[in-house]
Amino acid sequence: MATRLALKFARNCSLNRNVRPSNVSRNCFCSQASAGSAAPPPTRHKVPHFPKKGRLFTAAGIGLLIGGGAYASTVDEATFCGWLFNATKLVNPFFALLDPEAAHRLAVTAAARGWVPVEKRPDPAILEIEVWGRRFSNPVGLAAGFDKNAEAVEGLLGLGFGFVEVGSVTPVPQEGNPKPRIFRLSNEGAIINRCGFNSEGIVAVAKRLGAQHGKRKLETSSSTSLSGDDVVQGGKAGPGILGVNLGKNKSSEDAASDYVQGVHTLSQYADYLVINISSPNTPGLRQLQGRKQLKDLVKKVQAARDEMQWAEDGPPPLIVKIAPDLSKQDLEDIAAVALALRVDGLIISNTTIQRPEAVKGNPAAEETGGLSGKPLLSLSTDILKDMYILTKGKIPLIGCGGISSGEEAYKKIRAGATLVQLYTAFAYGGPALIPTIKTELAECLEKDGFKSIYEAVGADCR
Numbered sequence: 051m052a053t054r055l056a057l058k059f060a061r062n063c064s065l066n067r068n069v070r071p072s073n074v075s076r077n078c079f080c081s082q083a084s085a086g087s088a089a090p091p092p093t094r095h096k097v098p099h100f101p102k103k104g105r106l107f108t109a110a111g112i113g114l115l116i117g118g119g120a121y122a123s124t125v126d127e128a129t130f131c132g133w134l135f136n137a138t139k140l141v142n143p144f145f146a147l148l149d150p151e152a153a154h155r156l157a158v159t160a161a162a163r164g165w166v167p168v169e170k171r172p173d174p175a176i177l178e179i180e181v182w183g184r185r186f187s188n189p190v191g192l193a194a195g196f197d198k199n200a201e202a203v204e205g206l207l208g209l210g211f212g213f214v215e216v217g218s219v220t221p222v223p224q225e226g227n228p229k230p231r232i233f234r235l236s237n238e239g240a241i242i243n244r245c246g247f248n249s250e251g252i253v254a255v256a257k258r259l260g261a262q263h264g265k266r267k268l269e270t271s272s273s274t275s276l277s278g279d280d281v282v283q284g285g286k287a288g289p290g291i292l293g294v295n296l297g298k299n300k301s302s303e304d305a306a307s308d309y310v311q312g313v314h315t316l317s318q319y320a321d322y323l324v325i326n327i328s329s330p331n332t333p334g335l336r337q338l339q340g341r342k343q344l345k346d347l348v349k350k351v352q353a354a355r356d357e358m359q360w361a362e363d364g365p366p367p368l369i370v371k372i373a374p375d376l377s378k379q380d381l382e383d384i385a386a387v388a389l390a391l392r393v394d395g396l397i398i399s400n401t402t403i404q405r406p407e408a409v410k411g412n413p414a415a416e417e418t419g420g421l422s423g424k425p426l427l428s429l430s431t432d433i434l435k436d437m438y439i440l441t442k443g444k445i446p447l448i449g450c451g452g453i454s455s456g457e458e459a460y461k462k463i464r465a466g467a468t469l470v471q472l473y474t475a476f477a478y479g480g481p482a483l484i485p486t487i488k489t490e491l492a493e494c495l496e497k498d499g500f501k502s503i504y505e506a507v508g509a510d511c512r
Contacts, residue, residue: 134167150232161202169210174492188212193471194295207290217295223251244419259319285321294320310354328373328400341383367394374399385440423474427452438466456490
């Protein structure tokens with residue numbers, strides 16, 4: 051019925067383009083004539099003639115909109131939701147034509163203003179998992195770097211991510227490195243960036259998070275209540291989990307002080323905090339991964355967090371994000387510190403400064419910066435597996451690097467990840483990728499006979 055109405059409308063529009071109501075004046079500038087004076091003759095405006103093909107396309111487009119609206123009114127919410135997510139694939143080629151940083155800026159703006167679909171379908175029950183006393187509806191999250199300044203938290207969580215991590219946020223606003231600083235390697239499904247912690251600073255981000263926090267809490271006040279097993283359903287302010295990634299300023303000589311400032315200002319809004327010591331684009335940052343430096347830093351940040359007053363749900367977990375470019379000794383040192391200081395989790399991993407064979411033929415591979423995307427999958431997964439073994443499975447690990455499908459997310463989980471994160475694949479694939487990955491991940495778990503994410507964590511390390 052909707053299709054027939056649309057076609058009928060299109061045909062009428064193309065055949066009756068010159069029909070106008072006879073009682074409507076064509077002169078938009080007529081004025082009141084004075085008594086005894088003759089009214090000026092009406093001015094006739096020439097109506098432009100459009101080619102028949104143009105009229106047909108225009109009429110067909112309007113007809114399709116009407117037909118689409120009629121269709122939307124007759125289908126169930128889940129079907130329509132799936133249609134909206136699939137429709138976002140049509141926009142991807144447009145983003146590919148833009149400068150990478152301009153495309154990124156537009157994507158954040160779209161999410162911030164609600165120009166993205168909202169996931170209404172429930173996640174597969176097999177994907178639900180409890181970590182740090184909070185229940186995640188699914189283990190698929192968005193990594194830091196996309197929403198650096200916490201502009202689009204609500205929109206991004208609405209896309210169906212189990213959690214979203216904002217940042218990295220620095221204490222003082224900084225521009226980051228000179229542009230251009232983001233480079234696509236489209237054929238390889240990769241990106242090189244050397245942004246250098248461009249950030250609006252903790253004050254601006256705190257103000258934004260505070261406003262969003264209050265709004266989300268009012269709208270979903272009943273969704274974060276404790277269940278019978280004292281596990282919080284979702285995050286502090288609603289169903290989605292929010293992580294805040296902390297960085298240091300390029301000019302800072304006291305890294306610990308920078309991270310402490312971030313804790314004091316932003317931890318009240320965070321469901322977990324991340325100490326980012328692994329970006330390759332801030333000079334000297336990766337040196338903080340050394341055993342002594344890491345131990346001293348974590349102690350100071352933990353002390354800053356623990357000295358604050360917290361409600362009954364306690365302080366946010368403290369996570370450390372490490373690089374993939376580490377020696378075996380480096381990994382052993384990090385694992386030892388993490389176990390000794392009871393770090394709440396590790397993110398493995400950040401971008402790499404290596405250039406795998408898969409990208410060496412691309413001229414963009416010569417650019418300085420961190421490589422992310424598909425070429426990072428193998429390297430980051432190997433590091434993940436090593437760290438799971440070194441920490442004896444006692445610390446929750448977040449697998450990040452190269453995931454672009456449910457099968458790859460599953461590979462991370464079997465290598466030891468409790469949660470996983472995307473970024474580069476999301477930049478290329480858009481919102482439609484999220485439900486696809488969740489569906490594929492659930493199918494992988496069921497195919498191998500697992501009844502939950504927990505059962506699969508570290509399966510390849512046993």
